[in-house]
Amino acid sequence: MNGAPYFNNAGIFLIQTAFGFYILALLLRFLLQWVRADFYNPLVQFLVRVTNPPLIPLRRSIPGLFGLDLACLLLMLALQIIEWLLVLNLGGLPSNPFGVLVLALAELLGLTLQVFLWAVIIQALMSWFVRDPRNPLYGVLYRLTAPVLRPVQRVLPLFGGVDLSPLIALVVLQLMHMLLIAPIRDLGFALLRS
Numbered sequence: 001m002n003g004a005p006y007f008n009n010a011g012i013f014l015i016q017t018a019f020g021f022y023i024l025a026l027l028l029r030f031l032l033q034w035v036r037a038d039f040y041n042p043l044v045q046f047l048v049r050v051t052n053p054p055l056i057p058l059r060r061s062i063p064g065l066f067g068l069d070l071a072c073l074l075l076m077l078a079l080q081i082i083e084w085l086l087v088l089n090l091g092g093l094p095s096n097p098f099g100v101l102v103l104a105l106a107e108l109l110g111l112t113l114q115v116f117l118w119a120v121i122i123q124a125l126m127s128w129f130v131r132d133p134r135n136p137l138y139g140v141l142y143r144l145t146a147p148v149l150r151p152v153q154r155v156l157p158l159f160g161g162v163d164l165s166p167l168i169a170l171v172v173l174q175l176m177h178m179l180l181i182a183p184i185r186d187l188g189f190a191l192l193r194s
Contacts, residue, residue, distance in 0.1 A: 008090045015090070019083035023076055025050050027111055030072045037143040041136050080104035088192070099191030106184040110177060117173045119144045124166040148173070 029047045037044055051072070058071035081104045088095045123141040132138060152165040152172075 008092075011090050012087050015083060015086045019079055022050075023079050023083075023108075024111065024115070026055075026072055026076045026079070027108070027115060030069055030076070031112070031115065031144060032140065033069055033072075034067070035143045035146060037140055041140055043136050043140050076108055077104055080107050083107075094192055096192050096194065099188050099194075101188075102184060102191055103188035106181055106188055109184065110181040113173050113177050113181065116145070116148050117170060120148060120166050120169050120173070145169075 025047055029044075029051045032039075032044055032047065039045070039048065054075055055069075055071055058075060059069075062071040062074060064070055081100055084100045084103050084107070085095055088100070119141055122137075123145050126135075126138060126141065148169045149165045152168045153163070156165055156168060158164075
């Protein structure tokens with residue numbers, strides 16, 4: 001009995017887990033810089049400490065642009081490409097460079113939507129139970145969800161004192177995932193096979 005597929009699956013799982021957690025940390029740092037979160041917040045400080053080792057040297061040669069941390073963006077993209085190359089190699093699948101690039105971009109965009117989706121869900125749940133603005137998570141979530149919730153809140157009034165903007169935002173984020181990320185991912189797989 002050949003155990004290679006089991007080892008390959010375990011290897012793919014470990015690669016996706018290790019890369020996934022670090023890319024998520026980089027993405028959270030990037031998004032929290034973008035929304036100008038309080039960098040003295042303990043949660044943000046943790047992300048800074050975890051992501052500083054590769055970012056500090058990269059920033060010496062890759063400057064920011066319009067307030068965006070390009071070094072962080074390029075590091076996320078490079079790590080996502082490496083992850084896909086390793087996974088495809090272990091899975092015995094072809095690795096067309098354009099296909100891998102498109103898959104990496106789709107993965108990063110999808111992860112960004114997932115971060116916003118979960119941030120909205122957690123903030124909505126916390127609003128029922130925790131209303132302490134001094135809570136470190138509360139402040140981070142408020143800043144992180146503002147770009148998603150504010151446009152909806154401008155258009156949608158409160159209904160009997162109930163804010164329905166999280167519900168609308170969740171529907172829009174899911175639709176974006178279905179209509180934007182899924183086609184990009186399909187294109188990436190199609191490019192792999194070509």
